[in-house]
Amino acid sequence: MQLPPSPLSKIPGNRPRAAAIDSRHHVTRPFLKMTDSELDRLIDRSKRSDMDAFGEIVRHFERPLRSWIASHCPPGVQADEIAQETFIAAHRRLDQFTTGTRFHSWLFTIARYQLMTETTRRRRIADYHTRFGPELIDRELERRADTRLPEEVTDRLEALRHCLGELGERGRELIRWRYDDAIPLREMADRTRRSEGAIKKNLFTLRQKLQECVEGRLAIQGGAA
Amino acid sequence: MNKRFDILWNDFLEGELDAAGQTELQQLTTADPSLLSVAADRYQQHTLLGFIHRENPDASEAFIADTLGKIPASGESFTSSTISRIHPPNIVSFKKRFLPALSAAAVLLLGFILFRSIPSSSPAGIPTAAAPAVAQLILAEDCEWHPDFLHLYEGQSLAAGPIALKSGSAVLRFEGGAELVLTGDTRIDLLSGNSSRLTRGRVVVRADNGAEGFVLETPASEFVDLGTEFSVRVSPSGSTRLQVHEGKVSADSKIITAGHGLVFDDSESKTSRSEEVAADAPRFQDMIRRANPRERRDLMLAYEGFFMKEGPYSATDLNDGHGWAGPWRERNTPDSDQSGPLQLAIRQGKMNAPWPVRGGRLGALELPSGHHSIMRPLEKPIDLSKSGNTFISFMIADGSAGSSAGDIVLTLRSSRQSDRAKIGFGWAKSRAPLVRSSDGKISRGTRHVPTGSTIFCVGKISRSADGTDLIRFRCYNPAETLHFLEPAEWDVDTHRIDLGAKLDIVEITTKSASSICLDEIRLGPTWRSVVPLDLDKFQ
Numbered sequence: 001m002q003l004p005p006s007p008l009s010k011i012p013g014n015r016p017r018a019a020a021i022d023s024r025h026h027v028t029r030p031f032l033k034m035t036d037s038e039l040d041r042l043i044d045r046s047k048r049s050d051m052d053a054f055g056e057i058v059r060h061f062e063r064p065l066r067s068w069i070a071s072h073c074p075p076g077v078q079a080d081e082i083a084q085e086t087f088i089a090a091h092r093r094l095d096q097f098t099t100g101t102r103f104h105s106w107l108f109t110i111a112r113y114q115l116m117t118e119t120t121r122r123r124r125i126a127d128y129h130t131r132f133g134p135e136l137i138d139r140e141l142e143r144r145a146d147t148r149l150p151e152e153v154t155d156r157l158e159a160l161r162h163c164l165g166e167l168g169e170r171g172r173e174l175i176r177w178r179y180d181d182a183i184p185l186r187e188m189a190d191r192t193r194r195s196e197g198a199i200k201k202n203l204f205t206l207r208q209k210l211q212e213c214v215e216g217r218l219a220i221q222g223g224a225a
Numbered sequence: 226m227n228k229r230f231d232i233l234w235n236d237f238l239e240g241e242l243d244a245a246g247q248t249e250l251q252q253l254t255t256a257d258p259s260l261l262s263v264a265a266d267r268y269q270q271h272t273l274l275g276f277i278h279r280e281n282p283d284a285s286e287a288f289i290a291d292t293l294g295k296i297p298a299s300g301e302s303f304t305s306s307t308i309s310r311i312h313p314p315n316i317v318s319f320k321k322r323f324l325p326a327l328s329a330a331a332v333l334l335l336g337f338i339l340f341r342s343i344p345s346s347s348p349a350g351i352p353t354a355a356a357p358a359v360a361q362l363i364l365a366e367d368c369e370w371h372p373d374f375l376h377l378y379e380g381q382s383l384a385a386g387p388i389a390l391k392s393g394s395a396v397l398r399f400e401g402g403a404e405l406v407l408t409g410d411t412r413i414d415l416l417s418g419n420s421s422r423l424t425r426g427r428v429v430v431r432a433d434n435g436a437e438g439f440v441l442e443t444p445a446s447e448f449v450d451l452g453t454e455f456s457v458r459v460s461p462s463g464s465t466r467l468q469v470h471e472g473k474v475s476a477d478s479k480i481i482t483a484g485h486g487l488v489f490d491d492s493e494s495k496t497s498r499s500e501e502v503a504a505d506a507p508r509f510q511d512m513i514r515r516a517n518p519r520e521r522r523d524l525m526l527a528y529e530g531f532f533m534k535e536g537p538y539s540a541t542d543l544n545d546g547h548g549w550a551g552p553w554r555e556r557n558t559p560d561s562d563q564s565g566p567l568q569l570a571i572r573q574g575k576m577n578a579p580w581p582v583r584g585g586r587l588g589a590l591e592l593p594s595g596h597h598s599i600m601r602p603l604e605k606p607i608d609l610s611k612s613g614n615t616f617i618s619f620m621i622a623d624g625s626a627g628s629s630a631g632d633i634v635l636t637l638r639s640s641r642q643s644d645r646a647k648i649g650f651g652w653a654k655s656r657a658p659l660v661r662s663s664d665g666k667i668s669r670g671t672r673h674v675p676t677g678s679t680i681f682c683v684g685k686i687s688r689s690a691d692g693t694d695l696i697r698f699r700c701y702n703p704a705e706t707l708h709f710l711e712p713a714e715w716d717v718d719t720h721r722i723d724l725g726a727k728l729d730i731v732e733i734t735t736k737s738a739s740s741i742c743l744d745e746i747r748l749g750p751t752w753r754s755v756v757p758l759d760l761d762k763f764q
Contacts, residue, residue, distance in 0.1 A: 051293060051296070054293070054296075055289060055293055058289050058292055058293065059285075059289055062285055062288060062289055063280075063285065066276065066288070067273065067276050070272045070273065070275070070276045071269045071272050071273055071276075072269075073272065079272075079276075080288060083288070083292075084288070084291065084292045084295065085417065087292045087296075088292065088295055088296055089417065089420070091296050092296075092416070093442075093447070096447055112438075113419060113438040113440070114419070116401075116419075116437075116438055117400065117401035117402075117417070117418050117419035117438065118401075118418070136251065136254050136255065136261055136264075137254075137261070137264055137265060137268060140261050140262070140264070140265040141265060141268070141269075144265065144269075153273075156269075156270075156273065157273055157276070157277070160270065160273055160274070160277060161277060164277070175274065175278075176278065178274075179274045179275050179277070179278040180278035180279075185239065200235060200239060203235075203239070204231065204235045207238075207267065207270065207271070207274075210270065210274075211266065211267065211270055214270070
């Protein structure tokens, strides 16, 4: 069965966005663009039990969906499990979707319900909040999931990637230790011959810098738009 | 910016925030809502940093492949995939002899029958304990299940799959919080913790308090609960009737509000017509009232009511009740501080219980101040290696209001592995309900048991075939009603690795500066077998 032509090569003016580069993140993929008609064709084929076509749909939405869910998942909830459940539910209900309408909105609505279900289930465990964090943050994340567009997360992700590239080498290394290698604070302190407290403060400062950089970039993009 | 908030939130992100810090953080964000927005911004950036650093093409492809692998295969592949999973030698020889001569339809039937006959796997499509639970059967009243499907029991956790009720009434509580009552000849498929498919029959769905968004699929259309109560009937011919009793439902690209409904004359046309809902159309509560749920004391495995004359007793004098293999006896531990026989007593009128129990009014056991332990053997042990539920309930009155009350724990343990396999329910000086197990772990709730009141306690042990046990505990103060449906929220809700033992001893341990009264110990397989129910107070 022939797969549809690559959306990157065939669509005039549809250049992929450049990704922020960290020398170690050389494998970063740009967000693939797909036209609505390409997507509609894949949906129609998926409705006829074409799993290759549905696989392309999953591949297209995998990153924005997972990042959106990750940014709205309260502590203790597994974002990738929610993302999987979303795609599975979408496949099951494909015959309910009208081709030609906004698949993106439909998919993210399913994701919201899946996230809400799991969050509600977790909240019903009476000692959940003593283990996983304040209830108010859950409510704020839920409010944001209902009111903010999924594209905002994608923009924030791209801005964050760019801002990581603007950190100094030492800063990027510390962030990588923390988020990629998941090295404990004590080991980071040993490696750098500094105290744990100093490392913790350094991480706080780096996160602050990244936050300011991201907000700045989003403000510029918002102004340009 | 609030420096203290910065420190606490940073500790939270580093996984170093303790309980006191949690409380302080909650207080700061409550007092200053702008901090909540800052906290959420920082948390979201934190998760996105994690996402960026986990991202790589291999991980993405693995996610995609894993997701596609979990999507159920199409009907055409059922036969071949079912046959290919069957490997026992006697089945192979049967296949070799007879398979070439069978038609495709017979192959399908053969695969179904053989698949059902394998004892270690479940019949096709039947919810299994090994798959994750999407719902729980919290009420089963006079239920007769369709003979082609498994008999389900009240309290059972259910994975995705079909439920076929022939008669009677049943209530399901989904993991997402929605509750669904089904009656009569009804078949539904459990799809997820937040969705189900009604193939035939009648259901009433109630979804509120965060459970909104429940999806009910039918042959004609899909209904999405927007915070409401609604009923749906699907007839054998495929006609479907939706009635919204409260709130709103999304259906057929419309929003249907309370007092209104839709009728689909058949599943093929997909067109609907509106109708008004009669004010007296039966609702969720009505359906359950009609089922007339009652206590199931007939299912109790053990009961102790201390129905004896008031006065002093030794432990071995107390040999009443049923389901026991002997009287109570003292257990002298290195910690206990009694010298000489323990002086117990039966007291009357010591408990002030608003629930429909005779507890306290016709005798309660009084343990004196100090550190004491008594135990009694069960006639029928609780086998933790077999799947199922065990509930235990008891009533406690300890200390006077505001007094410094003590510890009390009711423990189920094994006589063969002394001080090893055990599960304890109770509270310590902090007054937080707790569950204590033999792996040394103590799980505590966040509420506090008041002093000077009679407390009704219920513990639940759920055992599953895959080896994980779920242990729950809830304490009710006199202001709380005991519902006939098991609660959605428990004070303690914790998982354990399979303990695998047989618990055959009930032990009471107290450590208090004042006397403690205990009564109405019940052990049974369902909520309704151990909880006294006042249906006049049904909500």
